[in-house]
Amino acid sequence: MKKIEAIIRKSKFRVVKEALHEIGVNFFSYWDVTGLGNEKEGHVYRGVSYSTSDIQRRHLSIVVNDDFEEITIKTILNAASTGQVGDGKIFVSDINDAYRIRTGEKGRETLN
């Protein structure tokens, strides 16, 4: 089993979510994150200009069986891309085990 973590633009979340549903990845968690990066955004507040390197992104955490790894990554790469700096990153790691709390099931069956 793999955990695929993707940090994507918030504006791309809907497209990515729909693309993932289409390939059968229906369950995952996400949360909003603030990161630092090279991109600077200009703002003005009450006559004072300022820029911030704080970047608002959405973090997706998806656990899939090994045979879903490649297509999940491909789907996110396609759906989340704009070609501009700041499209985000994907991290992949191994997961030892998974359990479904309701039934006590273990392994493959608990996912998807």
Add this chain to the structure above:
Amino acid sequence: MELLTTNNVWMMICTALVFFMHTGFAFLEIGLTRQKNTINILFKNIFIITVGLLLYYLIGFNLMYPGDFNGYVGSIVPGITPPENGMTPEYADGGYTWWTDFLFQAMFAATAATIVSGAVAERMKIGSFMIFTVIYVGFIYPIAGSWKWGGGFLDQLGFYDFAGSTLVHSVGGWAALVAVWLLGARIGKFKNGKPQAIPGHSIPLATAGVLILWLGWFGFNGGSVLSANPELTSLTLVTTCLAAAAGGVVAALVSFIKYKNLDLTMFLNGILGGLVGITAGADVMTPESAIIIGAIAGVLIVFAVSFVDAIKLDDPVGAIAVHLICGIWGTLAVGLFSTNPEHTFLIQLTGVACYALLCIVSSFLIFFVLKKTLGLRVSEKEELEGLDTHEHGMDAYPDFRLNEH
């Protein structure tokens, strides 16, 4: 008796509208500051309206309206027992009853301290602020008011301030200026001498606050007619609203030209600037003059906000620009635009100077003594972590989160 009833009902409605302005002030102030200081600001605002009312009952009303007095300081007569004709048309030419008079004026009294509350936000000790409020609302504001509205020496001189550009807004504004100066800027406001932005945490709340204040001004100015006189109340509401609109539009426009940015907070402050500006002469202006007064207030706001920053004063909500600068402007504008030829620029200027002297000296004394004894500022740790946790042990949003879609 019928006349008294109509007038009295109108004055009661206006009293309620002025009371509602405290909601507006609270929303505006918490909207333009950070969420870690929300409880602290709300606590101050609630303290001001409750304690302010009681103080006005105890000493304020009689100190501000002493009847026959020396023209400078009245005497302290506790309570509000009505005079013999206090509930009849003989009182105030049938405008309202003695008790309505008390409540309407009491709602005004608290406003002066509320102006200071926003300016000192996010760094002042709550105890010191409460002591300041008690002295300023209890004694200074009523004495200041008696000079004009109580028939004191400025009234004799011919000074005119219809609803309080000077008597309410500048009185608060001067104290805000002194407080901000003695208190120092918030940590992070100036970096290498350059002003930094510390964005407020809820612009929707700030917007609601300004619109509520505008609504409240229908009572603030409308009630200052002191009767339901159809011609004067209509004129007053028209000039009030036109000045507010002109102030907002011009502030937004000037801010756009100056900063290339459609800044809603400047738009909002411009509306308030226009309202404060028209307040001194709302019943003696033509609608056209009202628009000009509001528009100039709008220009002043934008430059005053950056001027306050430039002289290294930290005023998180723009109280000095709105209430002091536009309050002075509105008072002087009476001397320039009034339809009553008896109002002159020179007398208006004299009034502004007298109030500057009283307010600067008194608020300096209060804040200076507090600074040397209890201290004005919270500790650095407390300021960084927020006044809500340290001064109140509470969190304004303990179980609240926004989702973005």
